[in-house]
Amino acid sequence: MTRRLGSGSLVIATHNAGKLKEISALLEPHGMKCLSAGSLGLPEPEETGTTFVENALIKARASAEASGIVSLADDSGMSVAALDGRPGVYTADWAERQHFEGAPGRDWYMAMGKVEGMLAEKGPDAPRDAWFSCVLAIAWPDGDSAVYEGRVDGSLTWPPRGTLGFGYDPVFVPAGREQTFAELDPAEKHAMSHRADAFAKLVAEQFG
Numbered sequence: 001m002t003r004r005l006g007s008g009s010l011v012i013a014t015h016n017a018g019k020l021k022e023i024s025a026l027l028e029p030h031g032m033k034c035l036s037a038g039s040l041g042l043p044e045p046e047e048t049g050t051t052f053v054e055n056a057l058i059k060a061r062a063s064a065e066a067s068g069i070v071s072l073a074d075d076s077g078m079s080v081a082a083l084d085g086r087p088g089v090y091t092a093d094w095a096e097r098q099h100f101e102g103a104p105g106r107d108w109y110m111a112m113g114k115v116e117g118m119l120a121e122k123g124p125d126a127p128r129d130a131w132f133s134c135v136l137a138i139a140w141p142d143g144d145s146a147v148y149e150g151r152v153d154g155s156l157t158w159p160p161r162g163t164l165g166f167g168y169d170p171v172f173v174p175a176g177r178e179q180t181f182a183e184l185d186p187a188e189k190h191a192m193s194h195r196a197d198a199f200a201k202l203v204a205e206q207f208g
């Protein structure tokens with residue numbers, strides 16, 4: 001049987017403010033006290049894995065070892081079918097770090113443009129099917145771990161639309177909807193996203 005979290009403190013092992021907000025909101029109803037890797041000053045490990053599962057475990061384990069507290073990490077990304085699933089596990093890498101002063105984040109507009117440019121090279125009729133994947137990994141300080149995988153299907157749109165959410169949300173339209181994730185109310189995104197899908201599995205096993 002999989003080990004359970006119980007109640008108490010948990011470190012959200014991410015350095016992405018958008019994810020931190022979504023994960024805290026999803027965990028709050030379950031009575032967990034969420035600490036962030038940033039507020040604890042934990043280092044950001046190198047994501048050397050070639051799968052979402054490997055990277056999620058690298059991040060969760062690094063945090064659990066450094067903090068001594070059970071930790072939850074998220075590795076996620078967007079895949080485009082016509083690009084053989086790219087950028088996928090390399091989604092964050094495609095948004096190069098901005099190095100000029102005052103902009104420590106990543107350039108998402110450039111990254112979204114790169115994906116669209118590659119798809120445009122396939123011709124105007126290239127299918128625009130895309131999906132978001134999310135793997136949530138829990139790591140206990142003694143080395144135990146659990147992983148949960150989620151996915152949401154949709155399509156890539158261009159130009160980007162909407163200001164809500166984060167990352168690639170402005171170019172992703174979930175199946176059955178017309179708005180992008182960045183135009184939908186955050187509560188609606190939370191109800192259908194790849195992260196929500198993985199979370200539903202986590203909640204069923206950990207808190208069910």
Ligand SMILES: O=P(O)(O)OP(=O)(O)OP(=O)(O)OC[C@H]1O[C@@H](n2cnc3c(O)ncnc32)[C@H](O)[C@@H]1O
Nearest residue numbers: 014015016074075076077078091092166167168169
């Ligand atoms: O590794 P951490 O510190 O958690 O933060 P990160 O931003 O580097 O995250 P990942 O390595 O998992 O890279 C996944 C990228 O995929 C994108 N992504 C994941 N979930 C997304 C979502 O719900 N909406 C839009 N983009 C998303 C987002 O831009 C992420 O930065």
Ligand SMILES: [Mg+2]
Nearest residue numbers: 015047075092
């Ligand atoms: Mg990362």
